[in-house]
Amino acid sequence: MSVIRRDGEWVSVPGEDIDLSSLEPAVKRQLWRGIQKKNPDLADFLRSQKSDPTVQALQESFGVSVCITTPEFEEYMQAGAE
Numbered sequence: 649m650s651v652i653r654r655d656g657e658w659v660s661v662p663g664e665d666i667d668l669s670s671l672e673p674a675v676k677r678q679l680w681r682g683i684q685k686k687n688p689d690l691a692d693f694l695r696s697q698k699s700d701p702t703v704q705a706l707q708e709s710f711g712v713s714v715c716i717t718t719p720e721f722e723e724y725m726q727a728g729a730e
Contacts, residue, residue, distance in 0.1 A: 664717070664718050665715040665716065665717060665718075666715060666716055666717070666718060666721045667713050667714075667715050668713065668714045668715065668716065669713045669714070675725075677728075678725055678728035678729060679721070679724050679725055679728055680728065681727070681728035682723070682724030682725055682726065682727035682728030682729075683724050683728075685727045685728070685730075686723060686724055686727045687724075694714065
């Protein structure tokens with residue numbers, strides 16, 4: 649189960665999390681297209697994290713990775729395929 653922020657509230661989302669770092673490059677590209685189409689704010693946030701030195705330090709120190717729920721993954725993959 650994941651806990652995500654939706655409409656200003658923290659909510660529990662059932663389902664298995666998908667670690668985005670484990671995906672094949674072609675899948676990542678399709679997913680990224682879907683995120684950009686369906687959730688531009690999330691796309692902007694994820695893009696900004698790539699250049700954030702604090703996030704980079706956390707990733708190096710703790711192996712932090714981005715995960716999304718299975719329903720989110722399926723939604724973004726569908727949008728990225730269109």
